[in-house]
Amino acid sequence: MSRRPAPQVAAVAAEPLTLGARQRRPLTLRRVGSAAVPYLLVAPVVIAIAAVLGYPLYKLVTLSFQRYGLPELIQRKGEWVGLDNFRSVLGDEVFWDTLVRTIVFTAVNVALTMVLGLLLALLLVRLSTPVRVLLTTGLVLAWSMPVVVAVQVWIWMTNFQNGILNYTLTTLGVGDYFQHDWYATTFSKLAMVTLLIVWGALPFVVLSLYAGLSQVPRELLEAASIDGASSWRVFRDVTYPVLKPILYILTSLSIIWDFGVFTQAYLLIGASQVNVDNYLMGVYVFIEGYGHSDFGRGAAISVLWLLIVALLSVFYVRKMVRMEETA
């Protein structure tokens, strides 16, 4: 914040050097010009954001106040119904069930991602170079795999009849997994989605944290261990404070990502198996809006969802700003 008025400060500082009213005008012009430059520079971005984000958002909000189903789509004219869509959504227990389910799902996914990610990053630091390169390569490969392809591979691996997972578990003598159904219950369906998401999210978290760990001063670590600190103590008092901002960003981003998950949940559970018992927010909006061709109601759910994500983001941005100030 403190850096933005800099050009003006410079202009003001230059003023006392000039004498006489006649020389003031060009200076004022220059002052106006230099004040406008930053705005001109951000203008393209603002216009682009307004066009690609602002306009759809405006349409979304107006849509949420209209009855807009298939007949209206064909007539290309919605009917204003005020808060009817919101009333209907908020009065629908499916919405609340889905919201609670999505929050629990997000909490579990984020916790697993962050804990496993941190452990793997700490492991990465302690590994010998060849093993570290191997592990890093594996992580990058997992990260670069397109989601839809990954889902398909998971579907094959966990297939009821011919899946390699059932075969391997049975062959290794873990138990009788012949024709084990990994998608038998709502819990197991969502657990499979969780596994897939955590697997997909880990590379980014591990590599970011690993980069952060390289910022921990080695001499501090050495000094701490010479002073007789246990490894837990070293982690808590030396490593953790350095990692804190990165952990914070990653957790916040993961919450936002996992809250809005659609692709993995819809494809892994499958179009023929998603139902009110296993909806996550993304799937729910898709079925209500598109499956039922009730675009107005779908828009209302999206607006509510957007507000929830915005709340999460405000929290995150405030924390970030505060951290920057204290730094």
Add this chain to the structure above:
Amino acid sequence: MRARIIGGLALVAAALAAIAATASGGAAATNSITVWLQVDAQAANWEPIVKAANAAFQREHPGVAVNVQYQTWGNHLQKFDATLAGGNAPDVIEMGNTEMTKYMAAGAFQDITSDRGSFANSSTWLDGLAAAGRYGGKLYGVPYYAGSRVVTYRTDLFKKANIKVPTSLAEFTAAARKLGRQQGDRAFSPVYIAGTDWYFAMSFVYDNGGTIARQISGKWKGTLASPKAIAGLTAYRNFFLAASRASKTTDETKPNPYDVYAQGNAGSMVGPGWFSCCVGDKYKPLTAQFVMPSRIKGQPMPGFLGGSLLAVPIGANKSLGADWIKAYTSNQSMTSLRSIGNIPNTTSLLGNSVFERAARKSWFVPTAKNWVNVENGNILRNMLAQILTGKLSVRQAAQSASDNISSVLNAS
């Protein structure tokens, strides 16, 4: 993981883009028409029939090009919605019979009642198909062809176990048990049925005199919790548990039943007649079909009659669209369609093949405008999974599904 948050929003944005794109009007140029057929009609033995219809159409309308675009069942409705919003819908569209009602109710098609007499065989159209093309006493869809469901079975295994083609459900169940004992393989299904194959499960409901839903003085009511429907669902559960080793929670595409059959893991399977296409070279000569028997000896079990209709969307060129439909549903065209194994749209051409016998006794989904929402909300599949896995009793699962169906069908 990347675009996850935006995923949902992007969908909405896409919807908006579709809605916003209210560009140029729909009046198609008269020098060409666009026809949407499903990819099935792109098969090597099917496409010539389409071409012949195009030629017949062009003899009457010289200089009008026919632009046939092939669609897939999975996403043709979403594409159709977008074209309706954009005002550039095709001139003719093929619709599944279960998809028609919602679109007719929304006013997506042009009324072709006055042309009815000029379509070939319109007085002998198959009842099940013709019903799907009518709404509010008006005609919006012309029957195209139907597909019945039969049992495809391994003649060698039946012979080895000394089983004759069953004539009742009880006989079939006993035969399945015998086959299972004979094979003694845990992966082998005497009758492969995907647990949540609701088309097959509902046949048991109708066989017992039950229904899915009924319209009572303008309001829909789910009827799966009635004693007759519960008897049907119980019969389905018992038959499944005796005959199938398929997953209790999967659908009939993961895996495809004919893939299981081609691997040698099924003594028979239930599904559309064309399943016999894909059983593999090894079993092709050892494969035959019969009509699913009813609980009443000597009767067929009512089967789901799938099928397609042809309609002229709003904004399309009605006279050219209707004329193309006339050419494609002509007696000659129907005779050709029948010759490649489809059920023609008219009883006058119906023969005595196993598919055609199966088509004689059929049931159809409730003709409610919201029926599609019951399908894509997976209410019936969820109920079947609950029943087969034992999570809920038949009565509990049926009651909950039935209540759901009532509320979905009556939603505005």
